[in-house]
Amino acid sequence: MELELAGLGVSVADKRLVRDVDVHVGEGSLVGLVGPNGSGKSTTLRCVYRSLSPDRGEVRLGGENVTAMSLRESARRIAALTQESQSEFDFTVGEVVDMGNTPHRVSERSDRARGRGAALRAVGCAHLEHRSVLSLSGGEKQRVLIARALVQRPELLVLDEPTNHLDVRHQLEMLSLVRRLRLTTLTALHDLNLAAAWCDHVYVLCQGRVVAGGPPTEVLTPEIIGEVFGVRVHVVDHPETRAPQLLFSPVESGTDPSKGHQRP
Numbered sequence: 363m364e365l366e367l368a369g370l371g372v373s374v375a376d377k378r379l380v381r382d383v384d385v386h387v388g389e390g391s392l393v394g395l396v397g398p399n400g401s402g403k404s405t406t407l408r409c410v411y412r413s414l415s416p417d418r419g420e421v422r423l424g425g426e427n428v429t430a431m432s433l434r435e436s437a438r439r440i441a442a443l444t445q446e447s448q449s450e451f452d453f454t455v456g457e458v459v460d461m462g463n464t465p466h467r468v469s470e471r472s473d474r475a476r477g478r479g480a481a482l483r484a485v486g487c488a489h490l491e492h493r494s495v496l497s498l499s500g501g502e503k504q505r506v507l508i509a510r511a512l513v514q515r516p517e518l519l520v521l522d523e524p525t526n527h528l529d530v531r532h533q534l535e536m537l538s539l540v541r542r543l544r545l546t547t548l549t550a551l552h553d554l555n556l557a558a559a560w561c562d563h564v565y566v567l568c569q570g571r572v573v574a575g576g577p578p579t580e581v582l583t584p585e586i587i588g589e590v591f592g593v594r595v596h597v598v599d600h601p602e603t604r605a606p607q608l609l610f611s612p613v614e615s616g617t618d619p620s621k622g623h624q625r626p
């Protein structure tokens with residue numbers, strides 16, 4: 363199901379957090395939002411999974427305005443994995459995964475068990491079903507949350523920093539898993555090299571606006587990334603995958619970030 367953000371704008375107490383954001387996520391594609399801290403990535407995602415209402419523009423899923431849907435319908439169709447998704451309660455992994463059924467009213471125990479088992483196997487966590495989520499490592503928790511999203515059978519997956527707190531192996535596994543699902547996915551990512559390696563398209567946000575969008579090779583350039591992040595960047599091809607890889611030159615603290623890419 364394709365996702366379209368058209369002219370999205372969000373203000374809080376007269377402050378414009380994001381403005382004129384246009385983003386397209388084609389059916390089954392993985393699209394990344396990148397940008398400096400505070401550039402509006404999470405705010406944009408919140409509008410998609412409806413924890414925030416945009417005051418301008420629209421979020422359309424398969425051509426339908428998401429804000430016109432009932433909350434139950436959007437909760438069924440959109441799964442979100444956010445920093446707030448982490449449970450502070452002593453649920454078992456199985457119970458957390460079952461929560462993905464909530465918007466579907468799946469009441470048969472055997473149906474729940476089948477869905478739970480399939481989802482846990484898909485993320486390689488079947489052995490964790492009876493463990494407390496509080497005892498899991500960061501990587502295991504993230505995978506369990508993906509299993510919960512799978513049980514939900516969503517049309518759209520929204521991920522806010524899914525690789526946060528994961529070691530390099532688990533970061534790669536997480537994005538490989540997301541890629542394999544072939545679900546329409548919009549994700550915020552801090553790591554530009556992960557975005558380069560895994561995303562079909564990348565949008566760069568800066569001060570609440572989209573300043574570039576397109577395939578990683580066109581967007582993750584020294585000029586664009588240097589300008590937006592205030593760093594000097596070299597781009598090389600990954601020797602195996604040919605994806606662009608960004609190498610950053612050291613910065614001195616206290617220098618003007620907006621001049622970073624221009625230094626010799």
Ligand SMILES: Nc1ncnc2c1ncn2[C@@H]1O[C@H](COP(=O)(O)OP(=O)(O)OP(=O)(O)O)[C@@H](O)[C@H]1O
Pocket residue numbers: 374377379397398399400401402403404405406
């Ligand atoms: N409820 C709010 N009230 C006021 N300002 C807010 C609110 N929510 C977010 N902001 C501000 O909006 C801007 C964008 O925040 P957002 O969390 O979307 O950025 P981000 O790109 O996800 O940042 P990060 O990379 O640090 O997670 C920030 O300046 C933030 O302080």
